[in-house]
Amino acid sequence: MIQTPGLLLTILAFALVIGPLVFIHEMGHYLAGRWFGVKVEAFSIGFGREIAGWTDKRGTRWKVAALPLGGYVKFAGDMTASGRSDPDWLLLPAEERAQTFHAKPVWQRAIIVAAGPVINFVLAILILAGFALAYGDAQTPAVVGEAMPGTAAAQAGLRAGDRIEALGGRHVDTFEDMVRFVKIRAGERVRIDYVRADQPTSVETVIGTLEQRDRFGNEYKVGLLGIAPTSPVVRPVGLFEAPVVAVRRTGDILQMMVETVGQIVSGRRSVKELGGPLAIAKVSGEQITLGWDAFVFLLALVSINLGFINLLPVPMLDGGHLLFYLIEAIRRKPVGPEAQEWAYRGGLAAVLALMMLVTFNDLGNFGLWRHLAGLIG
Numbered sequence: 001m002i003q004t005p006g007l008l009l010t011i012l013a014f015a016l017v018i019g020p021l022v023f024i025h026e027m028g029h030y031l032a033g034r035w036f037g038v039k040v041e042a043f044s045i046g047f048g049r050e051i052a053g054w055t056d057k058r059g060t061r062w063k064v065a066a067l068p069l070g071g072y073v074k075f076a077g078d079m080t081a082s083g084r085s086d087p088d089w090l091l092l093p094a095e096e097r098a099q100t101f102h103a104k105p106v107w108q109r110a111i112i113v114a115a116g117p118v119i120n121f122v123l124a125i126l127i128l129a130g131f132a133l134a135y136g137d138a139q140t141p142a143v144v145g146e147a148m149p150g151t152a153a154a155q156a157g158l159r160a161g162d163r164i165e166a167l168g169g170r171h172v173d174t175f176e177d178m179v180r181f182v183k184i185r186a187g188e189r190v191r192i193d194y195v196r197a198d199q200p201t202s203v204e205t206v207i208g209t210l211e212q213r214d215r216f217g218n219e220y221k222v223g224l225l226g227i228a229p230t231s232p233v234v235r236p237v238g239l240f241e242a243p244v245v246a247v248r249r250t251g252d253i254l255q256m257m258v259e260t261v262g263q264i265v266s267g268r269r270s271v272k273e274l275g276g277p278l279a280i281a282k283v284s285g286e287q288i289t290l291g292w293d294a295f296v297f298l299l300a301l302v303s304i305n306l307g308f309i310n311l312l313p314v315p316m317l318d319g320g321h322l323l324f325y326l327i328e329a330i331r332r333k334p335v336g337p338e339a340q341e342w343a344y345r346g347g348l349a350a351v352l353a354l355m356m357l358v359t360f361n362d363l364g365n366f367g368l369w370r371h372l373a374g375l376i377g
Contacts, residue, residue: 010285013295015068017284018277019045021120021303022071025310028119029073032112039076039099046071069277075101075112110325113318120307121250127300128246131293132237137245140175140232144194151226156192156205158227165200166193175229180252182207184260186223250304257308276358315340315347 005013022045033040039059044050046065053063077100097103101112144162147153164172167181168190186209193202210224237245280302287298311319320343328334335343 005285005289009288010281013284013288014277014281016288016295017280017299017302018068021123021299021306022068024123024303025116025120025306026071026073028115028117029112032115033073033075033101036104036108036112037099038101038104038112039096040073041076041078042072042074044072044074077102106325106328110322113321113325116318117307117310120303120310124253124300124303124307125243125246125250127296127303128249129242131297132242132245132249133239136234136236137241138176138232138234140229142172142175142178143230144227145230146228148226148228151224152205152208153226156203158192158194158203159196161196163195164192164227165195167191175227175232178225178227180256182223182225184223184256184263186210186221188223253301253304254308257305276355278359314350315343316351317347320347 026043026045030040030043041059042061042063044061044063044065046068047070048066050063050065053061055061076096101109104112142164144153144158144160144164146160147156147158164178166172167178168185168188170181172178172181185207187207189204189206191202191204193200195201205225208224208226210222212220212222284295284298287294310317311322313319313323315321315324324335324340324343
């Protein structure tokens with residue numbers, strides 16, 4: 001039976017995901033800026049018209065805005081929320097000018113900008129460390145328990161007891177490593193390196209495609225090799241080891257994100273798989289109905305995603321600013337204002353186009369276009 005969390009619960013869950021993560025991201029910028037003596041003029045959750053807010057004793061305006069799809073910290077000397085400098089900041093009195101963002105050395109500006117994505121990764125690591133403490137570190141050996149009949153593994157001639165060494169030239173240590181590799185490579189031809197009776201050998205096969213449907217009616221296509229695992233080994237994890245396990249898991253998730261983006265850019269994966277705020281809202285509502293464990297794990301995933309996206313070298317995003325600072329550090333002078341202006345315009349156009357694309361995809365996944373086509377037909 002298909003279960004739906006309902007509109008109100010979906011909206012609440014979305015707010016519980018996006019609100020705290022945006023706040024934490026912007027708090028990273030805020031705290032780093034304060035550390036280096038930069039005056040903060042505004043701290044906003046959301047964009048557009050202010051709904052509620054207050055001004056603290058330092059002159060910072062804390063506010064919640066009408067469009068809750070992000071946020072920003074506006075430092076002294078910024079012309080816009082995107083961080084472009086106000087040309088008049090050089091005309092300020094020396095004392096005020098020293099408190100502007102753009103008066104700081106390039107390395108300090110880079111740290112302030114990078115602090116947002118970094119704190120998102122730190123939050124995810126803390127969450128995953130908590131899971132490691134609570135549930136241990138489950139690792140299944142990269143050994144074939146059974147090659148399921150009719151699957152790519154069976155067609156490749158794999159047998160129970162074969163130890164998989166590498167997939168597509170990438171070394172694998174655990175069954176979980178294999179799952180992460182195969183899951184995003186449906187239909188691709190790969191080489192399997194394995195050991196049977198102490199004899200190394202290899203074979204090529206095409207990864208199968210498995211169409212899945214969850215309890216909420218969502219349909220997914222994932223890669224399937226057809227290897228059944230052996231019994232997992234769950235190790236208890238201590239307080240000092242938990243962060244190490246969490247960092248490793250965060251790295252695995254980031255690697256999958258990078259590879260997925262690369263597949264989309266190269267055309268091996270459809271852009272229709274990109275989701276936006278509506279998709280996040282839908283998944284948030286679904287995960288909260290599955291329990292707090294599932295919901296908190298979603299928080300970690302979205303936090304990693306938020307940090308990763310913001311580090312992309314696109315003007316308007318933190319990664320775009322960091323790219324400018326890298327160029328400035330190499331050239332020993334900032335990028336010219338005209339070049340920055342055109343870059344920001346291009347970055348804004350790219351971000352808006354991406355938002356339109358993912359919203360179009362989200363509405364399509366909700367069945368809107370099929371419904372409209374049925375009405376027209």
